[in-house]
Amino acid sequence: MSERQNQRLTEAETSVQGNLQCLDNTISSFFMNLPNEIIYMIIALVPRPWKHSLGSTCKFLSMLTKGELRTRLEGPDRTKFLTTLQKDVPNTYYCWCCARLRPLDPKHEWETQHHTGGTSDFKNSRWLPDIHHILHVQLPKNLFLFLSKANISFMEPYLVMNQHFLGPSHGLPLQSLERYEAFETVLELKECLKYRGQFRSYRRYMIQTDLEPCLGRKTQLPGKSLDTVPRGKDAWRFTFQMTPKIIDDKLYISRAYTVVGPWVSEEDLKRLIETMAVPLCSHLSCVASPLCCHQGSDVPKPRFPFIHARQLVYCVWADTREMIVQHADHGSCVLCSTDYETSLEQNKMVNEIKFQITTWHCLGSCRSPDDELWTHIVSSGDHPCLWASQITYVSDDGAQSPVHRYTPRRDTNFPSRFQDYTCLIPESYIGAVRRNFEAACSE
Numbered sequence: 001m002s003e004r005q006n007q008r009l010t011e012a013e014t015s016v017q018g019n020l021q022c023l024d025n026t027i028s029s030f031f032m033n034l035p036n037e038i039i040y041m042i043i044a045l046v047p048r049p050w051k052h053s054l055g056s057t058c059k060f061l062s063m064l065t066k067g068e069l070r071t072r073l074e075g076p077d078r079t080k081f082l083t084t085l086q087k088d089v090p091n092t093y094y095c096w097c098c099a100r101l102r103p104l105d106p107k108h109e110w111e112t113q114h115h116t117g118g119t120s121d122f123k124n125s126r127w128l129p130d131i132h133h134i135l136h137v138q139l140p141k142n143l144f145l146f147l148s149k150a151n152i153s154f155m156e157p158y159l160v161m162n163q164h165f166l167g168p169s170h171g172l173p174l175q176s177l178e179r180y181e182a183f184e185t186v187l188e189l190k191e192c193l194k195y196r197g198q199f200r201s202y203r204r205y206m207i208q209t210d211l212e213p214c215l216g217r218k219t220q221l222p223g224k225s226l227d228t229v230p231r232g233k234d235a236w237r238f239t240f241q242m243t244p245k246i247i248d249d250k251l252y253i254s255r256a257y258t259v260v261g262p263w264v265s266e267e268d269l270k271r272l273i274e275t276m277a278v279p280l281c282s283h284l285s286c287v288a289s290p291l292c293c294h295q296g297s298d299v300p301k302p303r304f305p306f307i308h309a310r311q312l313v314y315c316v317w318a319d320t321r322e323m324i325v326q327h328a329d330h331g332s333c334v335l336c337s338t339d340y341e342t343s344l345e346q347n348k349m350v351n352e353i354k355f356q357i358t359t360w361h362c363l364g365s366c367r368s369p370d371d372e373l374w375t376h377i378v379s380s381g382d383h384p385c386l387w388a389s390q391i392t393y394v395s396d397d398g399a400q401s402p403v404h405r406y407t408p409r410r411d412t413n414f415p416s417r418f419q420d421y422t423c424l425i426p427e428s429y430i431g432a433v434r435r436n437f438e439a440a441c442s443e
Helices: 003-032 036-045 048-055 059-064 075-088 141-148 155-166 223-228 266-276 310-316 372-378 432-442
Strands: 092-095 100-103 131-134 179-186 206-209 235-247 250-262 324-332 338-347 352-364 391-394 400-402 421-423
Touching: 036 059, 048 059, 048 075, 075 092, 075 100, 075 155, 092 155, 141 179, 141 235, 155 235, 155 250, 235 432, 250 432, 266 352, 338 432, 352 372, 352 432
Parallel strands: none
Antiparallel strands: 092 100, 131 206, 179 235, 235 250, 250 352, 324 338, 338 352, 391 400, 391 421
């Protein structure tokens, strides 16, 4: 490029910058030169959070909005103002618990932030599915600590998405949501603990495990160090891995629970799965219903709203004459944006059984605890017959019938199987969450 062309390019850039600066000054001076009455009329039409924002720009506007600034912002107005203000204040974040701006260190995870210990529960504050299980076998306390690793506080995805939308100084990196835990133990599966002899009440031994105490434990699981050593003889290895991804400005999470152990009978494996009752989401759990539950009684009715991946073990146990058998089953939750796959691999050559549960979740943009997708994920919900303004039943001929909120359970027009419903949340179309996640992984 010639010297003359370089000079013209420099003059053009200078001219553009001057015009833009002049334009900004013109707009600013035009507004400030308006009569006070006109400015008062404009301020009167502005929502309260933006009146406070306007009054913070300069002394002149602060005087004009003095009356508004005397009243303290509360509730949604305060939230709107502070969540907007945090965009202009690096190394801070809005705390949904105390409704204040708090200091943030982007280099540390959420658990080590200064204010983490003072953050109590608020509406939709935590994704911690309840675990309903029956104690067929004695499991170590490590297992419940292991399951508690899946707990997610809303502040974690909120700050991760803050960094995505606002920049590195406003949130936490995506890697802060990555988790990996593992441990080994020897289990006795041959005899049921609670159903010896005469069959007793089914519900009497249905236990709800509260994982809250597990969250405060400082016990460390072996984690990735187990990957470097072979599994011990007759030992069961439990592994949990969580992987996050941001796709189209929405947070997706994949979870994988893997149980590897020695070859056991079908009933022994059922007892283990039923006792673990791994939650797929807040609405579904993986259970197996071993025969010891039904001695002297009919098979108990399904427990709403938990999954009935009972067909998992009923159908997949293979003929032991085959040396290696694999089976996988998959489905979706109709109450939240969750897809899942369960697989069972029997390898008689190495005397090993591998059982795996993989789930995929769409948490949304996580801008507020009241966001639709996050709310569906964390709320326990109810059976579809009673829940749902957003659920339809699709019949074999393709016709869609709305499931009204107060449809009684005895209504035979709708199926009783949980998987026969179709959710109308776009992110929850069957398999959509999993397909989006796997497509992002393949890029």
